[in-house]
Amino acid sequence: MRAAYLKEEHDILRKALRKFLEKEAYPYFEDWEADEQIPRSFWRKLGEQGYLCPWLSEEYSGFDADFGYSVVINEELEKVGTGLIGVGLHNDIVVPYLYHYGTEAQKKKWLPKCASGEIITAIAMTEPGAGSDLANIKTNAQLSGDHYVVNGEKTFITNGIQADLIVVVCRTSLDADPAHRGISLLLVERGTAGFSRGKKLRKVGLHSQDTAELIFEDAKIPKENILGEEGKGFYYLMEHLQQERLIVAIGGIAASERMLEITIDYVKNRKAFGQSIASFQNTQFKLAELQTEVEMGRTFLDRTIELHMNGGDVVKEAAMAKWWITDLVKKVASTCMHLHGGYGYMEEYEIARRFRDAPVTAIYAGSNEIMKSIIAKKMGLM
Known part of the structure; x- marks a missing residue:
């Protein structure tokens, strides 16, 4: 079913973006996976074509595009590979x-370059000892004259190596009660004295990210690099x-959807015992079950997106979608790899990469256990 929020302009965008990615991304993605990094040249090309932050107002080099543009861009990038998640993080997070x-001065300084691809951004929340429990972060920033002095460590930071501008979640008051009232957001630029990057982390999946x-x-x-008001960072997050x-x-x-697409194609063409794997009832039932669940997830997600675009409160629904769909991703990846047989375990098959990339989706942006706690709270159970 077609989502109600998608209009003709979104179809035009999708067609143009697919053509761009077929030229600039698909042929090189496996090399990017091997290099463990998306080249900055690709970011600049995205910016030149208007695929970075198109929702920004024109005064900051955007097009005043609605969230439907973000949906299309994230879907098409995902079809190339989950390792491109850093673009969505930059654009929409x-x-x-x-x-x-941001202040007007901050926005004029950085936003146009975020849209052009000259600046890559990141957000630093997670610490070695604090993940989902943001209220207990230890990185602290103490005001001293005309600057903050920041000490601490962050880890698992997407775009961490290439980022030119980082939103750092830190504690500006050690005595705040409750603790979350002491959290602020600071904008840290590449080259700042006292700021360094540790090792590039090697991961099970998302190799190009x-x-x-x-x-x-x-x-x-x-x-002047404080973002918003001091002590309001937790509320902004x-x-x-x-x-x-x-x-x-x-x-x-x-x-x-991509994993189903490649698996359906594979089972139609793979022969066993003189017939295609697709002709076996077990294969048919497995794929029919997955197709049903994916379409149910798509329908709920589209409804939630539409509510979000209309300014609705989707805290509960977003948590539901994030939890249920990322659990589904793992199920689809496992089943589809199994249906590929031994070939599914070979790196030259896309399903192997998809299988590696799937599990982390249930962890980042808040673990799925946290999502269930949010849902329970919205149900009045906490």
């Missing part, structure tokens, strides 16, 4: 913080995490 809470540790040792951040979870769900459903 990090840059919105700057747009909504650069992920890193960030280290702050008496890093001096100008006080809570307000925008629902869109982050939608982005993960959008990628998850697109990945599931």
Whole structure:
């Protein structure tokens, strides 16, 4: 079923983006996986074509596009590979913080370059000792004259190696009660004294997505780089995490559809015992079950996206979509790899990469256990 929020302009965008990716991404993606990094040249090409932050207003080099553009862009990038998740993070997770809470000076300085691809962004929340429990982060920033002095470590940071501008979640008050009232957001630029990057982290999947540790040792951040109001960082995060979870769900459903597509093609052409694997009832039932679940997930997700686009509160629905769809991604990946037989375990087959990339979707943007806690709270059970 076609989503109601998709119009003719979204179809035009999808067609143009697919043509662009067929030329600029698909032929090189396996090389990017081997290099463990998406080249900056690709980011610049995305920017030149208007595929970075198109929702920005024209004064900041955007097109005032609606969230439907973000949906299409994230779906088409996911079809290339989940390792391109860093583009969606830049477009629809990090840059919105700057747009909504930044000063006019901050926005004029950085937003046009975010749209052009000159600046790659990241957000640094997770620490070695704090993941989903953001209220207990240890990275601290103490105001000293005209700058903050930041100390601490962050880990598992998407775009961590290449990022030029990082939204760092830190504690600006050690005495705040409750603790989350002491959390603020600081904008940290590449080259800041006292800021360094640790090793590029090697992962089970998402090989082309650069992920890193960030280290702050008496890093001096100008006080004008505070994002929004001091002490309001936790509230800003809570307000925008629902869109982050939608982005993960959008990628998850697109990945599931892609895995079904390549598996259906494979079982139709693979022969066993003198007939195609697709002719076996077990194969038919397995794929029929997955197709049903994927279409159910797509329908719920589209309804949630439409509500989000209309300004509705989708905290519960975004948590539901993120949890259910990312669990489904793992199920689809496992079943489809199995239906490929031994070939599914071979790196030259796309399903092997998809199988490696699937599990982490249930962990980032808040683990699925956290999603269930959010749902339970919205149900009045907590």
